[in-house]
Amino acid sequence: MKKKYWLGLSSMLLLAACGNGAGETAGSEGTTGGDGSGVVIGGNFELSGGASAYGTPMSNAVELAVELKNKDGGISDEDVTYKVYDNTSVAQEAASVATRLATEDKVTAIIGPATTGDAVAQTPVLDRAGVPAVLPAATGDMVTMKDDETVWEYIFRVCFQDSFQGEVLANFAQNDLGAKKAIILQDNSTDYAVGLTEAFESVFGGEIVSKENFSDGDTDFNAILTNIRDKDFDVIFIPGYYEEAGLLIKQAREMGITQPILGPDGFANSTLVELAGADNVDDIYYTGHFTPNSENPKVQDFLKAYEEKFGVEADSFAALAYDAANLVLAAVETAGTTDSKAVTEAIAKTTDFEGVTGTFSLDENHNPVKSTFVIELQDGEEAGNTVVSPK
Structure with a gap:
């Protein structure tokens, strides 16, 4: 992190x-x-x-x-x-x-x-x-x-490492979600997000339809979401932290953008759901180090x-x-x-x-x-996870 x-x-x-x-x-x-x-x-x-x-x-x-x-x-x-x-x-x-x-x-x-x-x-x-x-x-x-x-x-x-989770998410998008077209909404103010983007792009075999940038501390994402709303894509990748990601999810869902959203371990905080609103946290997937649902x-x-x-x-x-x-x-x-x-x-x-x-x-x-987990969130709660092992 x-x-x-x-x-x-x-x-x-x-x-x-x-x-x-x-x-x-x-x-x-x-x-x-x-x-x-x-x-x-x-x-x-x-x-x-x-x-x-x-x-x-x-x-x-x-x-x-x-x-x-x-x-x-x-x-x-x-x-x-x-x-x-x-x-x-x-x-x-x-x-x-x-x-x-x-x-x-x-x-x-x-x-x-x-x-x-x-x-x-x-x-x-x-x-x-x-x-x-x-x-x-x-x-x-x-x-x-x-x-x-x-x-x-x-x-x-x-x-x-960051490169590992970027690769995991790209493979998950393709192999588990069947995604062929992706949009990246990147926090361009941190090395964390930039590195994750590079790792995702290096592995994702489909088309990157669009890449939009935001910065640490941004709260209004309507402009970039308006830019992508009518494009043809299967998933959104948001390499960033829960503060901005929570608001991005909220505003995207309220704008009618329903495609799955992927994120890194920076999503792993309950504040993400609080910011987004549980009703908006559907089809969200992020890399996690741990799941409390383990037996x-x-x-x-x-x-x-x-x-x-x-x-x-x-x-x-x-x-x-x-x-x-x-x-x-x-x-x-x-x-x-x-x-x-x-x-x-x-x-x-x-x-x-x-x-x-x-x-x-x-x-x-x-x-x-x-191994790592790709955690699935539905209605603001963990609904499942996929275990991904290193090659």
């Missing part, structure tokens, strides 16, 4: 000026679990700002994973401590949080941040410090790579525990962070030490990890080899 940032340069400079040195955050902090004498896991999350809808459930899920681990005896009979700071959805602040966690708190590993931009900002810090990070939802293709051939030693993720006992236990603790249903971002945390905890146990270098090596060797988002192994580029 790549996310947009709504704080301008002046706001970023103000936040930096408010700190007393590298690693001091402008936001809140919290500690859960033990007294810090055993395993200490860091959280670098967007708990406020534009990406807080992603970062907050992620941090909650890490807290839950640590709590359940401690109830089960912890690691080597010691409680695990979770120490989290708010990076305020600002890349510069994410780097500062990483510095604080790695050099002052001396954590064994870090979970987060949520977004690609924030994740990339912390990477040089962790490379120098030799502390691993597992990214729950940073889907940008090159996040784990220094260049086309060299992997960042300490950076891992548990989510699929897997591990998934159902996670959902129950999360709702009991936080009073809300876990979303896919919580599920990804829960897997990221448990992967790190398993690696610490495998390594038999809190030494970050040894834990990094154990993470890199992960195979057949059974998480709530599926079973996966990490490849040579520190990406998970795993």
Whole structure:
């Protein structure tokens, strides 16, 4: 997941000026679990700002994973401590949080941040410090790579990549929906959307009838929808986030545009349905990392525990962070030490990890080899899902 940032340069400079040195955050902090004498896991999350809808459930899920681990005896009979700071959805602040966690708190590993931009900002810090990070939802293709051939030693993720979901949606449009003609409504203000568009176009074998652009923060889409309303097409692809997508869906359906609408993991937030109106959310399909409708006992236990603790249903971002945390905890146990270098090596060797988002192994580029879901929404509710496996 790549996310947009709504704080301008002046706001970023103000936040930096408010700190007393590298690693001091402008936001809140919290500690859960033990007294810090055993395993200490860091959280670098967007708990406020534009990406807080992603970062907050992620941090909650890490807290839950640590709590359940401690109830089960912890690691080597010691409680695990979770120490989290708010990076305020600002890349510069994410780097500062990483510095604080790695050099002052001396954590064994870090979970987060949520977004690609924030994740990339912390990477040089962790490379120098030799502390691993597992990214729950940073889907940008090159996040784990220094260049086309060299992997960042300490950076891992548990989510699929943008190119994979763009290809999945193109194949789903052709093979499952029988689409031969597509329209793309693209957020041209983000690398996330542009990359998804390129991946979709590279695989879709039919005709791209039209491509219309909008920008982050737009709310009135009547002009671009009027441009496409009378064209001959089978599906609409909207590479973007739930804020604009929800309004696009609402306005499209109210204009009488009834064709199926496809979207990426940026659709995976309940606010999409709230913005669109449940009655308008028919024939919507998006790539998802997780489905709460799974009959897997591990998934159902996670959902129950999360709702009991936080009073809300876990979303896919919580599920990804829960897997990221448990992967790190398993690696610490495998390594038999809190030494970050040894834990990094154990993470890199992960195979057949059974998480709530599926079973996966990490490849040579520190990406998970795993299946994804294409989630179908009807009347604002999940009506089904299609499992898509990597080639």
